[in-house]
Structures are given as structure tokens and as C-alpha cells.
Amino acid sequence: MSNENFFFQAFVYLAAAVITVPISKRLGLGSVLGYLIAGVVIGPFGLRLVGQEGEEVMHFAEFGVVMMLFLVGLQLQPELLWRMRVPILGLGGLQMIANVVLLSGLGMMLGLSWQPALAIGLILPLSSTAIGVQTLTERGLMKTEGGQSAFSILLFQAVAVIPILALLPLLSTNPVAAVSHTATSSNTLAGWQQTLLVMSTVGGIVVGGRFLMRPVFRFIAITRLREIFTATALLLVVGITLAMQAVGLSPALGTFVAGVVLAESEYRHELMSTVEPFQSLLLGLFFLSVGASIDFNLILGQPLLIFGLIIGVSLLKSGVLIGLGKLFKLDWNQRILFAFALVQGDEFAFVLFSFAAQSKVLSENLAGSLIAVVALSMLLSPLFMIAYDRLVAPRFISQSDEREADEIDDNENSVIIAGFGRFGQIVGRLLIANGYPITVLEHRPAQIDLLRRFGWKVFYGDASRIELLYAAGAEQAKLLVVAIDDSEQILEIVKLARKHFPQLKILARAIDRSHAYELIRLRVDAIQRETFGSALDMGVDALKLLGVRSYKAHRAAQTFKQHDEEALSEMAFVKDDHSALMARSRQLTEMLEQILQSDEREANHEVDRAWDILAQQTETN
Amino acid sequence: MGKPNRILILFAHPALEKSRINRQLIKAVRGMDYITIRDLYEQYPNFHINVKLEQELLLAHDIIVFQHPFYWYSSPAILKEWQDLVLEHDFAYGNNGTALHGKKFLSAITTGGSEEAYCRQGHNYFTIRELLAPFEQTARLCGMEYLPPFVIHGTHQLREAHQLARYVDHYRSAIAMFRDNMIEWEQLLQHKHLNHYLEQVINKLESPLHVQ
Numbered sequence: 001m002s003n004e005n006f007f008f009q010a011f012v013y014l015a016a017a018v019i020t021v022p023i024s025k026r027l028g029l030g031s032v033l034g035y036l037i038a039g040v041v042i043g044p045f046g047l048r049l050v051g052q053e054g055e056e057v058m059h060f061a062e063f064g065v066v067m068m069l070f071l072v073g074l075q076l077q078p079e080l081l082w083r084m085r086v087p088i089l090g091l092g093g094l095q096m097i098a099n100v101v102l103l104s105g106l107g108m109m110l111g112l113s114w115q116p117a118l119a120i121g122l123i124l125p126l127s128s129t130a131i132g133v134q135t136l137t138e139r140g141l142m143k144t145e146g147g148q149s150a151f152s153i154l155l156f157q158a159v160a161v162i163p164i165l166a167l168l169p170l171l172s173t174n175p176v177a178a179v180s181h182t183a184t185s186s187n188t189l190a191g192w193q194q195t196l197l198v199m200s201t202v203g204g205i206v207v208g209g210r211f212l213m214r215p216v217f218r219f220i221a222i223t224r225l226r227e228i229f230t231a232t233a234l235l236l237v238v239g240i241t242l243a244m245q246a247v248g249l250s251p252a253l254g255t256f257v258a259g260v261v262l263a264e265s266e267y268r269h270e271l272m273s274t275v276e277p278f279q280s281l282l283l284g285l286f287f288l289s290v291g292a293s294i295d296f297n298l299i300l301g302q303p304l305l306i307f308g309l310i311i312g313v314s315l316l317k318s319g320v321l322i323g324l325g326k327l328f329k330l331d332w333n334q335r336i337l338f339a340f341a342l343v344q345g346d347e348f349a350f351v352l353f354s355f356a357a358q359s360k361v362l363s364e365n366l367a368g369s370l371i372a373v374v375a376l377s378m379l380l381s382p383l384f385m386i387a388y389d390r391l392v393a394p395r396f397i398s399q400s401d402e403r404e405a406d407e408i409d410d411n412e413n414s415v416i417i418a419g420f421g422r423f424g425q426i427v428g429r430l431l432i433a434n435g436y437p438i439t440v441l442e443h444r445p446a447q448i449d450l451l452r453r454f455g456w457k458v459f460y461g462d463a464s465r466i467e468l469l470y471a472a473g474a475e476q477a478k479l480l481v482v483a484i485d486d487s488e489q490i491l492e493i494v495k496l497a498r499k500h501f502p503q504l505k506i507l508a509r510a511i512d513r514s515h516a517y518e519l520i521r522l523r524v525d526a527i528q529r530e531t532f533g534s535a536l537d538m539g540v541d542a543l544k545l546l547g548v549r550s551y552k553a554h555r556a557a558q559t560f561k562q563h564d565e566e567a568l569s570e571m572a573f574v575k576d577d578h579s580a581l582m583a584r585s586r587q588l589t590e591m592l593e594q595i596l597q598s599d600e601r602e603a604n605h606e607v608d609r610a611w612d613i614l615a616q617q618t619e620t621n
Numbered sequence: 622m623g624k625p626n627r628i629l630i631l632f633a634h635p636a637l638e639k640s641r642i643n644r645q646l647i648k649a650v651r652g653m654d655y656i657t658i659r660d661l662y663e664q665y666p667n668f669h670i671n672v673k674l675e676q677e678l679l680l681a682h683d684i685i686v687f688q689h690p691f692y693w694y695s696s697p698a699i700l701k702e703w704q705d706l707v708l709e710h711d712f713a714y715g716n717n718g719t720a721l722h723g724k725k726f727l728s729a730i731t732t733g734g735s736e737e738a739y740c741r742q743g744h745n746y747f748t749i750r751e752l753l754a755p756f757e758q759t760a761r762l763c764g765m766e767y768l769p770p771f772v773i774h775g776t777h778q779l780r781e782a783h784q785l786a787r788y789v790d791h792y793r794s795a796i797a798m799f800r801d802n803m804i805e806w807e808q809l810l811q812h813k814h815l816n817h818y819l820e821q822v823i824n825k826l827e828s829p830l831h832v833q
Contacts, residue, residue, distance in 0.1 A: 558667060558669040559669070562671070
């Protein structure tokens with residue numbers, strides 16, 4: 001590909017995405033469908049702007065799926081994964097078995113011999129992780145029961161691909177061809193050596209992720225070079241991909257494992273926010289190339305067969321899923337949700353069908369038709385989700401509202417504390433002591449090390465970057481406590497958070513009085529001047545040492561505080577006219593003195609006498 | 622019917638999150654027209670009561686309600702603090718202290734003990750009306766008319782939802798009737814407890830009373 005050609009291609013893909021995706025999103029069709037349609041438009045059956053190299057692009061763009069699994073892994077701590085073992089093995093396993101039996105049976109009934117029927121039965125049940133996760137996340141349904149169940153199945157399938165790949169050549173009706181093909185992946189190694197290699201690679205990812213990556217990221221973080229941090233994150237993902245390919249495993253699985261391992265590290269949120277933009281773009285590119293690869297000649301040649309297959313397979317798959325949902329006691333709407341989210345075929349099916357054709361398990365023609373079926377089902381799947389949004393979800397609204405409280409543990413906390421120095425720590429400790437889990441962001445690696453040694457779960461990152469706030473779960477969080485010590489940055493974070501997360505209540509540390517004014521003008525929900533509380537307490541100590549009784553000193557401080565806070569919020573809106581500010585300030589101080597001292601004078605006589613007078617009066621009555 | 626009475630409910634419960642009954646009661650009257658609720662522990666967690674504001678609120682209402690659980694034969698501490706600070710000389714009592722004259726005063730309390738426990742033979746010895754004497758006299762001293770109290774007894778035995786619902790209903794009805802002047806005041810004062818009067822009225826109406 002010449003340079004010029006490369007830029008032309010890039011221009012075509014980007015332009016197609018930029019034009020189609022926003023329109024599709026506007027129309028409520030979601031981004032996936034937008035990309036797919038854009039792909040069809042620029043593809044060989046549309047404007048013919050991309051031709052053969054579309055396939056190459058697809059292979060490259062599959063890397064987006066790899067990155068997506070890395071991100072998904074980052075959101076799943078090992079313990080959470082362990083808690084999901086029942087749905088993963090149960091739902092995932094049963095889904096696979098039921099579909100294999102039904103689809104192979106169907107294939108044999110249609111006159112296929114058992115080998116190709118079984119191959120089809122193994123490949124068609126797979127559902128696209130890219131589409132499933134993307135559509136669910138886009139609608140905020142990932143954390144619902146149905147979303148989690150769908151994800152469990154996708155996870156099981158990601159692992160199941162490996163044995164399927166190994167099994168396909170054995171189904172070959174032409175053993176010679178099959179042997180010659182399998183030889184490419186494991187020609188020089190015996191079975192046990194291969195197994196050992198696989199085990200040590202995955203083990204290496206786990207151990208390396210746990211013990212090696214943290215010091216590396218720490219070293220990079222100290223340099224404070226953002227682009228090097230990005231480069232390191234990408235290097236990690238690319239490296240794992242190469243390693244996994246070298247031993248013949250799914251790269252997506254490898255990065256998923258790495259993601260899970262790193263989910264517990266302090267760099268989790270920073271990694272998420274760094275990799276995310278690359279992942280989204282590549283995934284978009286992937287959907288584009290899928291759209292471009294749909295072979296309409298093949299479809300138009302045998303429309304009845306193709307559409308019959310799509311409808312039959314979709315019905316079967318969703319039927320199995322709905323049945324399983326009942327078995328696993330999901331609500332009706334959740335059952336439909338996860339069935340609809342998994343109706344489509346898997347991008348991996350393209351690879352598997354081509355491989356099956358090469359291994360002579362399936363005829364070229366049959367494999368081609370099946371690939372078209374999978375591609376079309378991907379095109380149709382967003383329509384299922386739209387049907388869910390329009391037809392199913394509205395009927396269950398009241399029910400899902402009630403269920404909100406026992407939503408599956410969403411792994412992100414409802415309180416985010418930015419800055420965990422002497423100020424943030426006190427806030428955080430009080431919250432934790434009361435059973436409110438917090439997510440802590442801190443940008444000094446040394447401080448993080450110290451806190452982690454004390455068992456605090458702290459994440460590295462600069463909270464004034466909006467991506468990091470997203471990664472920390474600010475969209476779902478209730479509170480953001482801004483407790484860093486840089487007054488400019490505090491204002492910056494407050495403004496950003498206000499703009500992007502209108503639901504978030506913001507509590508901010510005010511460094512001094514003028515900073516407090518600015519925060520008040522930004523309508524922050526709660527402000528505390530960083531030294532006010534302790535200074536006031538010391539004032540009480542001083543009064544007590546001067547002989548004032550402790551309760552009176554305490555009350556005086558309370559009055560002072562109330563008065564001062566009222567003055568603060570009033571003065572915040574006095575325009576920046578310095579002399580007016582000074583005058584009003586002096587006036588308010590005088591008022592306060594009057595209040596505090598008048599209390600004293602009055603106390604002596606009148607009230608006591610009043611009690612006496614009244615006592616006399618009531619007696620005479 | 623005339624002008625509706627504005628009602629100020631001074632509510633004191635130091636652990637509302639653990640309360641079963643008071644939470645229901647206050648929920649039932651929240652948001653009603655002409656009703657103002659002051660959740661004192663929420664408003665003044667450090668007991669630093671804003672005297673001026675509280676006095677203004679008193680002036681703006683016709684009926685004052687103390688709603689609280691009955692702690693040690695009295696109110697939770699903050700309500701006593703409120704009395705000590707807000708009912709100032711020359712405001713609530715004294716030669717010039719006529720701000721509350723002509724208003725009505727109601728105690729709405731919940732007790733753990735059963736009704737039978739509050740009599741000479743019971744282990745609390747005194748009756749509720751006797752134990753509420755300081756509140757009654759406070760009202761008298763401030764020139765307010767003291768109404769028979771609304772009392773929910775035996776809160777520990779109130780396990781069933783429908784039992785509780787009946788009391789909550791009665792409380793809401795009572796507040797609405799006070800507001801809309803639908804009370805036979807003379808007749809009400811004949812009763813020891815507001816509850817007895819309510820039961821009579823509500824039984825007479827046969828069908829359950831529905832007030833918006």
C-alpha cells in the first residue's frame with residue numbers, strides 16, 4: 001500500500017464513520033449499526049471505495065476486540081470473576097451444549113452428514129462480544145442482571161473458541177488436508193509440550209501482571225510523561241497479543257487475563273482511560289470492515305436459504321437463552337434482554353468458518369453462505385436491541401425501578417475522593433468507618449505506595465483529566481470529594497465534573513477565603529475551608545484557657561461559625577469591588593461582636609426576674 | 622370553613638433511621654398543604670438552635686405540634702433545648718411575651734409501654750396526662766390552648782403492618798382535620814386523648830375517612 005493510498009483509505013473510513021455514526025445515533029439505532037451500514041456503503045456493493053484490502057483492515061481492526069477484552073478485564077477484579085463462576089460455567093456451558101445439540105441435529109435433518117453438522121453446531125452459537133458488550137454498555141444495561149448474564153456467556157465463549165479450533169480439523173472428511181493444516185500451529189511440538197507452553201504463557205501473564213507491571217508503571221508514572229504512559233499501556237497489550245498468537249491462543253483471552261490481574265492495581269483507572277480511545281476507534285473500524293465484507297452477491301443468489309437460516313438460527317438461539325434465563329431465575333424482561341443481546345453471530349465465526357472450509361470440513365460454498373448469515377445477523381442485532389428498547393423495556397419500567405436497590409455489585413463505588421493527602425484521608429476514613437466504600441484517586445506515586453502499604457485501595461491518576469473520572473465511575477457515582485491541595489486544579493475539576501456529570505454532588509476543599517468565594521459561585525454542593533474547623537477548635541481552647549466555661553465557649557464558636565458561613569456566602573456574590581467588600585466585611589464583624597457580647601449583658605437580671613414575676617402571677621390567678 | 626389553620630410540627634427523633642413508627646407518621650404528613658415540619662435533629666445536629674428563625678416560624682403558625690418518642694417520661698433532649706432557648710422571656714412569656722397567645726398546642730408521642738402500664742396499677746404508675754403535665758403547663762404559661770395528646774402505645778408490639786397503618790391514618794386525618802377546622806373543639810376537650818375522639822368520629826363516619 002503506498003503512502004497516498006493509505007491516507008485515502010484512512011480518509012474514506014473516517015469520513016464514513018463521521019457521517020453515518022452520529023446520524024444513526026440520532027435516530028436511536030446505536031453506533032454499531034451506524035458503523036455496519038457505513039461499511040456496506042463504502043464496500044464493494046456500495047460506492048466501491050474499499051475492495052480487497054477490506055479484509056486486511058478487518059484483521060488489523062480485530063485488535064480492537066483484543067483491547068476491549070483488556071478493558072473488560074480491568075473492570076473485573078478476580079474476586080468478582082470468582083463470584084460469577086456459576087453463571088459463567090452454568091449459563092455459558094449450558095448455552096453451548098443446548099445449541100450444539102439443536103443446531104447439529106437441525107443440520108443433520110437438513111441432510112448434512114454429522115461432521116459438518118457438528119462443525120456448524122459449534123460455530124453458530126457463538127455471539128459477538130464486540131456487539132454484545134458495546135450495545136449493552138451504550139444503553140447502560142451492562143450492570144443489570146441480564147447484562148451480566150450475557151457477559152458471562154460471552155466470557156465462556158471466548159474460552160470455548162480454543163477447543164473448537166482444535167476440534168475442527170478432526171471433523172475433516174478429508175484427513176490428509178486436515179493434518180497438513182494443523183501442522184502449521186503445532187508442528188514441532190508434542191501435545192504435552194504445547195500444553196506446557198500454553199500454561200506457562202498464561203502463568204507468565206498473571207505473574208508478570210501482578211509483580212512486574214506495577215513497578216514498571218510506577219517508574220513511568222514518576223516521569224509524568226503522559227505519552228510514555230500511553231505507549232507503555234499499548235506496548236503491554238500488543239506484547240500479550242504477540243505472545244498469545246505465538247502459542248496459538250486467543251489474544252483476546254490473554255489481554256482479558258492481564259486486565260483482570262491489573263484490575264487490582266493502582267493504575268487501573270489510568271489504564272482504562274488511556275486505552276479506551278484506541279479501543280473505540282479500532283472497534284469502529286472493525287464494524288466498518290465487517291459491513292464492507294458482506295457478500296451481497298451470495299445473498300441475492302440464494303435469498304430464501306440465507307434469510308431462512310438467519311431467522312431459524314436467531315429463533316433457536318434466543319429460544320435457548322430465554323429457556324436458560326428461566327432456569328437461572330431471571331426476570332422476564334432480563335431474559336429477553338440477554339437473549340436479544342446475544343442473537344448475533346460472532347466475528348470469530350468468520351475465522352472459524354474459513355478455517356473449517358480450509359480443513360475441508362465444510363464446502364467453500366456452504367462456508368461462504370454461513371459467513372454471510374453471521375454478517376447479516378450482526379447487521380440485524382442492533383435492531384433487536386431497538387425492539388427491546390421500544391417494546392419490552394417500557395412494559396417493565398416500574399418493576400425495574402423497584403429492583404434498583406439490589407442491582408448486581410457494580411464494582412465501582414458511589415463516592416470518589418480526588419486527592420488523598422491529609423485532607424482527603426480524614427474524609428475517606430470517616431466514610432469507610434461508616435461502611436461507605438470509596439474510590440480514591442491520587443497522583444503522587446510515593447503517596448500511593450505508602451497508602452497501599454497501609455491497605456488502602458488507591459488508584460493512580462490525575463483527577464483533572466475527564467477520562468480518568470469516567471474510568472473511576474463518575475457517571476454512576478453519587479459524590480465527588482475534591483480534596484487535592486492545588487486551588488487552581490480544584491476549580492478545574494469542579495468545572496469539568498459539573499459539565500460532564502450533572503448528577504454528581506460535588507464537595508470541595510477550599511484553600512482560602514477567595515478560593516471559597518469562587519467555589520460558592522460555582523455552586524458546589526458543599527465547601528469546607530481547609531483550616532477553618534481546626535482553627536475554630538483552637539479558638540475554643542483559647543477561650544477556655546481564658547476562664548470561659550466550656551459550654552459557653554463552644555456555643556460562642558458555633559455562633560461564630562454560623563455567622564461566618566452566612567457572611568461567606570453573601571460576600572461571594574459581592575462584586576470584585578475591593579472597598580465595598582472591605583466595608584461590608586467590617587460591618588459583619590461588628591454585628592457578630594454585638595451578638596456575642598449582648599448575650600452576656602442580658603443574662604444577668606431581667607430573665608430571672610421575669611420568672612419570679614410570672615411565678616407570683618400564676619399563683620395569684 | 623374559613624381560613625385553614627397553619628400547623629407547625631416540631632419533630633424530634635435522634636435516630637430516625639432506626640425508627641419504625643415515627644418515620645411512618647412523619648412521612649404521612651409530609652407535603653400536606655399548610656403544614657410545616659421541622660426535623661430538629663436534622664436541622665441542628667450540634668444543638669445550636671437558630672432562635673430567631675424558630676420564633677418567626679412560631680409566629681407564622683396557628684397550631685404547634687411536638688412530635689417525638691416519649692423518652693424518660695419526656696421529650697428527646699433537643700426539644701427541651703428548643704424550649705429553653707426559643708421560648709424566651711418577652712416572647713413567649715413575661716409581661717410583653719404574648720407572641721403565642723391564642724395558638725393551640727398538641728403533643729403527639731409514641732411510647733414503648735402499653736396503655737395499661739400508665740396507671741396506678743401499672744408499672745409506670747402515672748397516667749400519660751400526668752406525665753405530660755410539664756408540656757401542658759408550658760402551653761398554659763405561653764397562653765396556648767393545650768389539646769388532648771395523640772398517643773401511640775406499645776410500639777414494640779406493633780409488628781403488623783395494618784396495625785401501624787391504622788395509627789398512621791389517624792394521625793394524618795387528625796392533622797388534616799385540625800388544619801381544615803373540622804374539629805368540634807368543645808367535644809375534643811372532653812377527651813383525655815385525641816385518639817379517643819378520633820375513633821368516635823371515624824366510627825361515626827363508618828367508611829374510612831379519606832382526606833387528601
